[in-house]
Every structure is written in structure tokens, then in C-alpha cells.
Amino acid sequence: MAIRDDDCCWICYNDKDHPPKSILRPSKNPEEDWVKCKCSLRAHKACIFLYVSKKLQEGNLMKFSKVLFHDNKISPGLGVMSFNLWPLRGFSQKNKYNELSTMIMTKFHLIKRDVNGKYSKAMLFGSKQELFLPSKNVNVSDFFTECPQCKAPIIYEVCQSSIGRIASSINRTCSIALKFIWGNILVSSVISSAIFTVSTTMIFWGFDILNMMAPKSTLMKIMNLENYSTLNDALNNDALSSSHVLLFSSIPLFLCSINHLIPLKEFECSLLSSIPFLLLSTVFNNTNKKHPSNWLRYITFITMGYRCFYSFVINPIHRKYFTFLQNGTSDNESDNIENGILFGYKPRSIMSKFYSFIASKINYIKNLIDHDYYFESNADPLWLRLVETIALPYLGVYFNKKYLLRSSFIKDWISKITQTPDDALFVGNICGCVCVSLMKTISRVIYSIREMTIMKNNKIYTAGSPFIMEFEAECVGARLGFVEKLDEDDLDSLYVISSMAQQFLSERYYKEWITFVTPTFKPIKESKKMLQNLLVKSYIDHNLDSMD
Structure with missing residues (x-):
């Protein structure tokens, strides 16, 4: 592929003065938006950004990373950007040394065997910095x-705010920690015990949340146990039924459903998170005698209204910036990401959705265990969802x-749908969530928009620039x-x-x-001496070609 026209972009095939539509703002100097390679290729800066995003999704792009060779295994801390695409181009596992990567830009450690047969880590190559970077x-x-x-x-230099760097560091640390946590769970627990542990945890967690968010009188009304003074008293008299246990385990799910937004198009999934509370409305009859078993539905409708508000008002703005910032995905691709569509297959029935969810999580955990890396996606990481919930x-x-109790309008509205101040306090706490x-x-x-405004300072370095020459x-x-x-x-x-x-040598x-080593x-x-001489000659010739 050779393009001779200096005013034609090799990515979008448009003229220099007709860049594609992009969120990246044009620079004051038009030449900064026109990237020139040492060969005949030219491209818009926005096109290069999309090209980098596409390569990132395909797994053919590497971050500057620290690579550790260990007993025929390679552990790239930041190397792979897509957990579905493995292995990396340039890596192999032929012997204890492995092949050196074509992208030698980090400090390498090789594992060498000492006299006693043990492996010890020896730094054989690199700069004084922890990472070998320019x-x-x-x-x-x-x-x-x-x-x-x-x-x-x-080299595409991505500008990032200090908040973004801190968030990425926390993300990576927690992701690596979760890998070992999930690994221990899978190794040490069978499926039945894991399910029992999760169910028991959710029951006691829901019990604790209900105790915290509802006054004692409201709590006994909710449980339809007004004849008992406390839940412990009801428990001692065997008054707690299976519906109460179901209620306890449903409350954490309800809070998770508030915290994790499900697209409005997935009405089936959205409805599933509300069904337990709608079915349990009979347990809540005594909380609102003005409108029997309705106030619980109001809480469900509040969350549904919130999802509608998010889907129609916030999500278009959020996806415009955040999705483009993360992966450069198109609208159709981001829809597929949100809806969980993989390889064009979308499960229809509830059980198919359930099995697909379990299969995806098993593959995700397996990849986390097999490979020591993390990836960024539009969804919140698991650790963040747990902390938030x-x-x-x-x-x-x-x-x-x-705040809410100080608003007379909200206070009057809650009092209309509840019977006592304690009941109003409980409903207000749910609305506060x-x-x-x-x-x-x-x-x-706001954070996504802020990160996008910073991206206008992104820079692209090509062959011949002082940055690349210093790097090489x-x-x-x-x-x-x-x-x-x-x-x-x-x-x-x-x-x-x-x-x-x-x-590393030119052809x-x-x-x-x-010719030197064959006879x-x-x-x-x-x-060693011959290789060093040829490396220097190859570097000098490469720079002469770049200056031409």
C-alpha cells in the first residue's frame, strides 16, 4: 500500500482539509492535526486516534509495560488490553529464556539457574529507572x-488527569487482588457451598440493612410481626417464615439493581430485579393502611423512573464521551456492550440469560487466573460495585x-403514602439511596467530559521526531x-x-x-562484538533514512 498524495489521509481517504467528525477539538495550528510518517503515509490526528482505538480492541497494541520472564511464563502487568485476545504478538515460550519481544521498551528480568539448580532473578538489561522508558x-x-x-x-501519548491516574491505579490493584480472591474461592469451594455462602451472606446482610434503615416499629410492620417486640423475639417463637428470609436476601439485590443500571431496552432484566419486591408486597400490608400494599410499588417505580431518566437524559451524554474515551466504539458496538450481546448472539429466555451470565463470568474468572493483567471497560469493576453497594x-x-427531610415538598409527598413518621423515615432512606x-x-x-477535554492535548510521535530518536x-x-x-x-x-x-537488525x-555465523x-x-557493531550500524542507517 503506497499513497503518494501528501494531502490524502491513508485511514479515511479524505483530503487534508476535510478531517472526520470527532470529539477531539482541532488545534490552533492545522499542521498539528496532520500526522506525517517518514514514508509517504499521512493521516489526520483524529483518524490516528480511531486507528489506535481499533487496534486496542483487536489486541494488537501494547502499552509501555514491565514484562517479567519467569519459568517459561510471561506475566505482562499492563501488556494486554483485551482479555479475549491472547497471546501477544512477539512472545513465545521456546525455552527458559523465551524469545525477546520485538517491542523491547521495558526493563527485562531473565530467570537464570544457579549452581544449586535454583532459579534466581537477575537484572540483565535496562536503565536506572524502574521501567525502561525514554x-x-x-x-x-x-x-x-x-x-x-x-x-x-x-507513539500515541495519552494525557490523563491526576484523578484518572489514581482511579486507574486503584482499579488495577483491586483487579489483581480480586484475581487471587476469586482463584481461592474456585479452588477451595464447591459450587454448592459457594451458593450457600452467598445466600446466607445476603440474608444476614439484608437483615442488617433493614435494621439500619427502618425504625423498630416500622421494621415489625414490614415483617407483619406487630405482636412481637423485636425480631429476636419473633425468631425465638418461630414466627419468621420463608417469605421473611426471601425478603432479607432480596434487599441487597434491590440495592444492587439501583447501583447497577440496566438498559431500558432490556426490560426483561429490569423487571426481574423488581419482581421479588412486587411479590413480597403482601408482607408489607401493614405499613400503609391508606393505600394497602402500594407503597412498596412506589419504591420500585422510583428506581424505574430513575432508569428512564438515565437512559433518555444522562446516558446519551455519558456514552458520547465515556465510550469514545475508553474504546472508541461506535453506537452499535456500545449498544452490544451494554446489552451483553457477544458474537451476534442475544439470549432470549430468562434461563438462557442466566446460563449466558454464568458462562461469561466463568470465562472472565478463568482469564483473570491464567493471566496477570487487567483491562478497562465501560462497566464498573466488581470490587467497585461491592464497595458501593x-x-x-x-x-x-x-x-x-x-437533605431530603429538610425539603417540605418531599416530606409532604412521603407522608401521603405512609402512615407514621417511622414509616416515612424508612421510605425516605430508600429515596436517599x-x-x-x-x-x-x-x-x-462530569469526570468523563473532563477527561475528554484533557485529551485535546494528546500527542502523536512518528519516526524522525526528536522524541522517537531519543527513544530508539x-x-x-x-x-x-x-x-x-x-x-x-x-x-x-x-x-x-x-x-x-x-x-532487531535490519534486513x-x-x-x-x-554470513558471519553460518560457516x-x-x-x-x-x-557479542559482531552483534553490537551491527546494532549500531542498523541504528545509524535507520536514522539516516528518517532524515531523508
């Missing part, structure tokens, strides 16, 4: 790809006490130092030298290398 200290959120025509490096009742009670979730959603939208110089220096530290008495060093020659100098067996010392 001296301009490229952020770990920057992406590395290459020109499809001349294979020259392209645990904190939601406390925040809801606080919000109701601090909904308000807290709404505030969380609005804050996510440090890479070559690191490779030379790596070769110098190879053990001359270890025959395995020859394999490492040959692998480096194959991957011209690789042929010279083959006779060369000592490791001579091979």
Missing part, C-alpha cells in the same frame, strides 16, 4: 504501534437525614548493555544473541550476520 518519562498509559507501510514506530445504605440514610446513585452517575458523566537511542543502548552482560561461558547466550539479531545487516561455530565473545 528520558522524557512516557506515561504508562501511552500506546505503541507502528506504521503499516514502513513499520516505523508511532455496601456503602449505599449508609450514604442513603445520611442523605435523607441531611436512589439520590446517592444519581449523584454517582452524574459525577461519572535508549533502546539501542539498552540492547548493547544487555549483550555485554551475557555470560560468555553459557551456551544458552548464543540462542539469545541469535534471537536479538533476528528481531541488510541480518544477512551480514547470517563455522563462532565463540560467544566474537558473536
Whole structure:
């Protein structure tokens, strides 16, 4: 593919003055929005961004990362951006050294066996920094790809706010911790015991939430146990029925359904989260004698109204910024992500949805256990949902006490649908939980818009720029130092030298290398010196081509 027209974008095939529609604001200097490679390819900055996003989804893009070689296993901390796509291009597992990656941009550790047969980690190559990065200290959120025509490096520098960096760090830490937690659960527990543990936890958790959010008198009305002073008294007299147990276990689900928004198009799933409370309305008869068994439905309608408000008002704004910021997905693709459609298949029945959900979670956990990495997606991570769901009742009670009870309009409305002040307090606490979730959603939208405004400062570095030249110089220096530290008495060093020659020398100098090593067996010392000379020559020729 060779495009000779300097005013034609190789991605969108439009002229230089006709960039595609993008959220990225144009720069004051039009030349900054026109990316030139050392070959004939030219592209709009917005097109490069979409190209990077597409490669990110395909798994063909790498972040600057720390790669650790350990007993024939590779553990990329930030390498893979899509957990469905493994392995990475450039990695293999031939022997204890492995093949060196074509993207040598990090500090490498090799595992070497000592005299006693034990493996010890020895730093053989890298700079003084913890990560081998260019001296301009490229952020770990920057992406590395290459020109499809001349294979020259392209570095996309992603600007990120301090809040975004903190959030990413917390996300990664919790994701790695959850990997081991889930792994221990899967190894040490059978399915039946896990289900029993979850069910028991939800029952006692719901019991605790109900005790916290409802006054004692309202609590006994809700349970239809007004003849008893406390729940312990009712428990001692065997007055608690299976419907009470179902109620306790449903309350955490109800709070989760508030916290985790389900698209309005998935009405079946949305209805499922409300059915337990609608069926249990008979348990709540005594809470509102003005409107028998209706006030519970009001709470369900509050959450449904909240979802409608989110779907029609907030979600279009949120998806416009947040989805584009994360993956650059189209509207159809983001719809599929939200609705859980994988490979064009959408389960219809409730049981099909249930089995698909279980299968997806099993695959997700399996990938987390097999590979040490994390990924970013539009959905909240599991740890964040758990924390939010645990904190939601406390925040809801606080919000109701601090704000809702001070509003005469809300206070009058709640008093109309309840019988006593204690009942009104309980309904107000539930409404407070909904308000807290709404505030969380609005804050996510504001954060996404803020991150998008920062993205206008993103930069793209191509071959020939001082940034790339400095980056390549440090890479070559690191490779030379790596070769110098190879053990001359270890025959395995020859394999490492040959692998480096194959991957880092240009075609011209690789042929010279083959001519040098093919006729006779060369000592490791001579091979090291020859490889170092050819690496320097290859680097010099590459820079001369870039200047041309």
C-alpha cells in the first residue's frame, strides 16, 4: 500500500482539509492535526486516534509495560488490553529464556539457574529507572504501534488527569487482588457451598440493612410481626417464615439493581430485579393502611423512573464521551456492550440469560487466573460495585437525614403514602439511596467530559521526531548493555544473541550476520562484538533514512 498524495489521509481517504467528525477539538495550528510518517503515509490526528482505538480492541497494541520472564511464563502487568485476545504478538515460550519481544521498551528480568539448580532473578538489561522508558518519562498509559507501510514506530501519548491516574491505579490493584480472591474461592469451594455462602451472606446482610434503615416499629410492620417486640423475639417463637428470609436476601439485590443500571431496552432484566419486591408486597400490608400494599410499588417505580431518566437524559451524554474515551466504539458496538450481546448472539429466555451470565463470568474468572493483567471497560469493576453497594445504605440514610427531610415538598409527598413518621423515615432512606446513585452517575458523566477535554492535548510521535530518536537511542543502548552482560561461558547466550539479531537488525545487516555465523561455530565473545557493531550500524542507517 503506497499513497503518494501528501494531502490524502491513508485511514479515511479524505483530503487534508476535510478531517472526520470527532470529539477531539482541532488545534490552533492545522499542521498539528496532520500526522506525517517518514514514508509517504499521512493521516489526520483524529483518524490516528480511531486507528489506535481499533487496534486496542483487536489486541494488537501494547502499552509501555514491565514484562517479567519467569519459568517459561510471561506475566505482562499492563501488556494486554483485551482479555479475549491472547497471546501477544512477539512472545513465545521456546525455552527458559523465551524469545525477546520485538517491542523491547521495558526493563527485562531473565530467570537464570544457579549452581544449586535454583532459579534466581537477575537484572540483565535496562536503565536506572524502574521501567525502561525514554528520558522524557512516557506515561504508562501511552500506546505503541507502528506504521503499516514502513513499520516505523508511532507513539500515541495519552494525557490523563491526576484523578484518572489514581482511579486507574486503584482499579488495577483491586483487579489483581480480586484475581487471587476469586482463584481461592474456585479452588477451595464447591459450587454448592459457594451458593450457600452467598445466600446466607445476603440474608444476614439484608437483615442488617433493614435494621439500619427502618425504625423498630416500622421494621415489625414490614415483617407483619406487630405482636412481637423485636425480631429476636419473633425468631425465638418461630414466627419468621420463608417469605421473611426471601425478603432479607432480596434487599441487597434491590440495592444492587439501583447501583447497577440496566438498559431500558432490556426490560426483561429490569423487571426481574423488581419482581421479588412486587411479590413480597403482601408482607408489607401493614405499613400503609391508606393505600394497602402500594407503597412498596412506589419504591420500585422510583428506581424505574430513575432508569428512564438515565437512559433518555444522562446516558446519551455519558456514552458520547465515556465510550469514545475508553474504546472508541461506535453506537452499535456500545449498544452490544451494554446489552451483553457477544458474537451476534442475544439470549432470549430468562434461563438462557442466566446460563449466558454464568458462562461469561466463568470465562472472565478463568482469564483473570491464567493471566496477570487487567483491562478497562465501560462497566464498573466488581470490587467497585461491592464497595458501593455496601456503602449505599449508609450514604442513603445520611442523605435523607441531611437533605431530603429538610425539603417540605418531599416530606409532604412521603407522608401521603405512609402512615407514621417511622414509616416515612424508612421510605425516605430508600429515596436517599436512589439520590446517592444519581449523584454517582452524574459525577461519572462530569469526570468523563473532563477527561475528554484533557485529551485535546494528546500527542502523536512518528519516526524522525526528536522524541522517537531519543527513544530508539535508549533502546539501542539498552540492547548493547544487555549483550555485554551475557555470560560468555553459557551456551544458552548464543540462542539469545541469535534471537536479538533476528528481531532487531535490519534486513541488510541480518544477512551480514547470517554470513558471519553460518560457516563455522563462532565463540560467544566474537558473536557479542559482531552483534553490537551491527546494532549500531542498523541504528545509524535507520536514522539516516528518517532524515531523508
